[in-house]
Amino acid sequence: xxxxxxxxxxxxxxxxxxxxxxxxxFPSGEPVDNxxxxxxxxxxxxxxxxxEAAINAVAxxxxxxxxxxxxxxxYTSRIIMRKLxxxxxxxxxxxxxxxxxxxxEGFTDVVVLSTHIxxxxxxxxxxxxxxxxxxxxxxxxxAGFRFIGLSSPLLSxxxxxxxxxxxxxxxxxxxxxxxxxxxxxxxxxxxxxxxYSALQMALWRRSPNFFVxxxxxxxxxxxxxxxLKASKVKNIWxxxxxxxxxxxxxxxLAGDEPDSxxxxxxxxxxxxxxxxxxxxxxxxxxxxxxxKLREAWDGAKQ
Numbered sequence: 001x002x003x004x005x006x007x008x009x010x011x012x013x014x015x016x017x018x019x020x021x022x023x024x025x026f027p028s029g030e031p032v033d034n035x036x037x038x039x040x041x042x043x044x045x046x047x048x049x050x051x052e053a054a055i056n057a058v059a060x061x062x063x064x065x066x067x068x069x070x071x072x073x074x075y076t077s078r079i080i081m082r083k084l085x086x087x088x089x090x091x092x093x094x095x096x097x098x099x100x101x102x103x104x105e106g107f108t109d110v111v112v113l114s115t116h117i118x119x120x121x122x123x124x125x126x127x128x129x130x131x132x133x134x135x136x137x138x139x140x141x142x143a144g145f146r147f148i149g150l151s152s153p154l155l156s157x158x159x160x161x162x163x164x165x166x167x168x169x170x171x172x173x174x175x176x177x178x179x180x181x182x183x184x185x186x187x188x189x190x191x192x193x194x195x196y197s198a199l200q201m202a203l204w205r206r207s208p209n210f211f212v213x214x215x216x217x218x219x220x221x222x223x224x225x226x227x228l229k230a231s232k233v234k235n236i237w238x239x240x241x242x243x244x245x246x247x248x249x250x251x252x253l254a255g256d257e258p259d260s261x262x263x264x265x266x267x268x269x270x271x272x273x274x275x276x277x278x279x280x281x282x283x284x285x286x287x288x289x290x291x292k293l294r295e296a297w298d299g300a301k302q
Contacts, residue, residue: 045075051246054280061286074098111149120190149296155195165202167284176209179235187217239275
């Protein structure tokens, strides 16, 4: 229900921006089969420079892979967008507004690259917005896109779990030899939270010294701690299983507050080394996202 309501509100806002599309974006006599392609990166977002670095790294990778295609960035978190506007006087469009602007400017073929880790609530809302623009294009071709695609999140299939597990174990192979590497995701009450447990199983098939935890879902901190105690390791590398190393990484994971993962694990007798680098800054993860983008573009060829 929430996703349907969000889609309705977003599309209503989008249609406010679209009244001139028929006469401006597609002037009379312009051939529809002269495509104008675009890519919209949809990220949860970050208000911290360290977090934005990962989003920018993904954008740079996309631009390098598609040098002739305009690439734009949108945020799905309204909390972050309001914070940027209030504290930095910056505006970042949400996907519905960004897509409406692209339709107005005459883009015909657009793919939305989701940088979300799991297909949770944020992704559901994004998919509803894309579906709405797809319906506009189908019912009124001159008022929408000829083609609009959406990539799947980083962890959407059994193949995805194995591929990301391979990237993680390759990246942290040396650290795992001398201790445990814990990847902590945001977590959610959405059923897609199960993706973190699936990633854990894929990691354990490669090494017993890799662990996955979440801040608000499962596996929980207590789950991870129990497994650490059974493993007998004492050295820990703590990294975010998130695209960006933003507020959650700097505070919930690596903060000096007594309830952070770093502090509580330290109190439990472990030597903890935080790794404040988001997945988006990992070249191999960028390649996984580019694969997702290519798969979404394939629909335009049908």
